[in-house]
Amino acid sequence: MSKKASKPDAPSSDDEPAEKQAVEEDVAREGEGGASGDASGEKRDKGGVRSKSGTRVELPSGSGVPLAPRSIRGVSSASRSGDEKKASKAASKAAKVNKERPASYRKSGDAPEGKRRRFRRPRWQRKLKFTREGKYFLGITLGVGFAAINTGNNLLYLLLGMMLSLIIVSGVMSELSLRTLTVKRRLPARAQVGRSHLVEIEVYNNKSRVPSYAIEVEDLRAGQPADKRCFFLKISPRSTQIAAYRRTPLKRGLERHTGFRIATRFPFGLFEKSREVDSPDELVIYPAVDPVRLPQRGHGETAGDAGPLGRGAGEEIYALRPMRQGDDPRDIYWRKCTVPGHMVLRERARETLHEVDLLVDNVRKPVPPESDKESTLPGADQFEQRVREVASYAVAHIKRGDRVTVSTAGGERVISDRSRGIDPVLRFLALLQQVDEPSRPRGTKRRQKRRRRGAAA
Numbered sequence: 001m002s003k004k005a006s007k008p009d010a011p012s013s014d015d016e017p018a019e020k021q022a023v024e025e026d027v028a029r030e031g032e033g034g035a036s037g038d039a040s041g042e043k044r045d046k047g048g049v050r051s052k053s054g055t056r057v058e059l060p061s062g063s064g065v066p067l068a069p070r071s072i073r074g075v076s077s078a079s080r081s082g083d084e085k086k087a088s089k090a091a092s093k094a095a096k097v098n099k100e101r102p103a104s105y106r107k108s109g110d111a112p113e114g115k116r117r118r119f120r121r122p123r124w125q126r127k128l129k130f131t132r133e134g135k136y137f138l139g140i141t142l143g144v145g146f147a148a149i150n151t152g153n154n155l156l157y158l159l160l161g162m163m164l165s166l167i168i169v170s171g172v173m174s175e176l177s178l179r180t181l182t183v184k185r186r187l188p189a190r191a192q193v194g195r196s197h198l199v200e201i202e203v204y205n206n207k208s209r210v211p212s213y214a215i216e217v218e219d220l221r222a223g224q225p226a227d228k229r230c231f232f233l234k235i236s237p238r239s240t241q242i243a244a245y246r247r248t249p250l251k252r253g254l255e256r257h258t259g260f261r262i263a264t265r266f267p268f269g270l271f272e273k274s275r276e277v278d279s280p281d282e283l284v285i286y287p288a289v290d291p292v293r294l295p296q297r298g299h300g301e302t303a304g305d306a307g308p309l310g311r312g313a314g315e316e317i318y319a320l321r322p323m324r325q326g327d328d329p330r331d332i333y334w335r336k337c338t339v340p341g342h343m344v345l346r347e348r349a350r351e352t353l354h355e356v357d358l359l360v361d362n363v364r365k366p367v368p369p370e371s372d373k374e375s376t377l378p379g380a381d382q383f384e385q386r387v388r389e390v391a392s393y394a395v396a397h398i399k400r401g402d403r404v405t406v407s408t409a410g411g412e413r414v415i416s417d418r419s420r421g422i423d424p425v426l427r428f429l430a431l432l433q434q435v436d437e438p439s440r441p442r443g444t445k446r447r448q449k450r451r452r453r454g455a456a457a
Contacts, residue, residue, distance in 0.1 A: 009110040027099045056073045073426065107176040126178075127274045134270035135164070162163040174264050174273040177213055180206035181235070185219065185281055189253075189424070193288040197386040200230070201260075203242075219245070220276070226261065249285045252387070252430050286426040287388050292396040307374045316345045354402040363409045364434045380434070387429050410435060 130138065141163045148156035186200035201217050215232040249255070260429035263274035320333060336344035342435035362383065394404045398418055406425055407413035414428040 025416050035379065042099070044115070046214075050084070051362045051446055057446060084412060096375050125275065126175075128262060129272045129274070131265065131269055131272055133268075137166075137270050167270070170268050170270050173267045176207075176210050177215065177263060177266050178273060178275055180260060181212060181215070182206060183217055183277055183279065185257060185260075185279060187257075187283045190286065191249055191283055192286040192426075193249055193252050195288075198244045198246055200242055200244045201230045202240060203232055203235055203238045207237050208423045209237055211236050212264075212268040214264050216263045217243075220258045220265070221259050221262055222256040223254075252285045252384075254431060257283070257286055271298070284427055284430050285290045286430045287391045289395050289426075290388065290392045292392045294393075294396050294400060318344055320344055323410065356393075356397045356404050358404065359404045359408070360390050360406065360429070360432065361409045362432055362434050363437050385435055387432060391426060391429050394429075395422050398422050408432065 060174045064396060114374065121176045141160065142154055144160045144163060147153075148160050182204040184202040184204075186202065188197045188199070191197045199219065201219065203215060205212050212235040213233070215231055215235060217232070218226050220226050228247055230245055231242045234242060235241050258280060259276055259278040261276050262276055263272055266274050317333075319338060321344070323345040327345050329419065331345050331348070333344045333346040390406060392408060394416075397404050398416060398421070401418050403410065403417040404425060405413055405415045406428060414424050416424045443457075
């Protein structure tokens with residue numbers, strides 16, 4: 001056989017009819033898929049098709065058999081359609097993910113460095129502190145570890161593993177105690193300088209099976225040291241424990257509570273694990289009130305709300321008289337109406353309510369530049385003393401039945417009487433702060449001197 005006949009691309013003439021018959025059978029079997037193969041845009045010869053071996057086979061003209069698709073060459077149309085479906089699904093999924101991303105991430109394909117760090121932050125931040133016993137235990141553990149490495153003694157390795165396991169168990173059990181705890185604060189309705197009040201702390205364990213042991217709750221306040229704590233020995237699952245601490249405020253004003261610090265040393269007391277919880281709240285501290293002895297009223301005045309000085313619309317009875325036409329029937333005095341057809345009317349007394357005006361100068365005097373810083377302290381102390389004095393007199397007058405008006409140098413004021421109570425005045429004084437004196441424009445004194453000279457001339 002010649003070299004030309006041995007090539008696979010040039011088959012013999014004897015095999016050509018058999019191969020031609022096989023091609024016709026394949027074309028007849030996949031005639032339905034011919035249209036799809038034509039739509040895919042593949043190039044074929046007009047006069048025939050190519051077999052699997054790559055030989056071009058001539059088909060008889062007028063046979064009516066459509067040309068076969070690419071499936072003749074070993075790739076089926078079903079597999080191609082499946083690959084196309086997978087590719088389309090992947091493209092649609094990628095487009096959907098890209099659409100859900102923020103607009104700043106679509107071009108770069110990833111989040112910036114700062115954004116990725118924010119998403120990687122832990123949900124709960126814990127703080128771990130060694131106790132005195134924990135420091136000793138850690139030192140002993142390190143000593144046992146060095147001894148085990150130097151000597152190679154198995155007993156020392158066993159002891160080292162036991163001590164390390166205690167540290168791991170301590171971390172796991174303390175984490176279980178701190179998790180899913182809800183802390184609430186109950187502040188009093190009124191707090192005053194120099195008087196102690198109670199603050200209740202309520203802790204609820206949201207865990208369904210695991211209790212929490214040795215829980216210490218510390219109330220945090222803005223700008224003040226955390227010195228008040230509540231201890232809970234055991235909080236059962238799905239239960240609430242309440243504790244309270246007593247505190248005596250030393251300064252008036254608005255006290256801001258920021259949150260809680262929840263800590264535990266359970267189970268071995270080697271470490272103190274804690275976490276902070278945000279719980280903002282506010283409490284107004286009223287100024288202190290001293291007992292004040294007010295001067296007695298003049299002759300003819302009563303110790304009540306007012307003195308009866310004539311007819312009016314007060315609460316006290318001034319006189320009784322027969323009812324006349326046009327009188328208000330609500331003033332009929334039924335106790336004296338014993339005779340039928342004879343109605344007795346009561347006349348009310350006019351009440352004069354005593355009004356008291358109290359002034360608080362809250363303008364801070366300018367400090368000369370040559371004076372030192374210690375000279376500003378007496379001014380602040382005088383202002384606090386004045387606030388305390390005004391609060392004491394206001395409470396005394398309101399208890400006696402007078403109407404009290406407290407005003408400041410800036411024009412702010414509050415009015416209260418016995419019906420409203422002392423809370424509006426005390427709250428106003430508790431939130432009152434000193435303000436700087438407004439600076440005068442330049443040349444004011446010169447203008448005043450000029451005006452005086454002109455007036456004198």
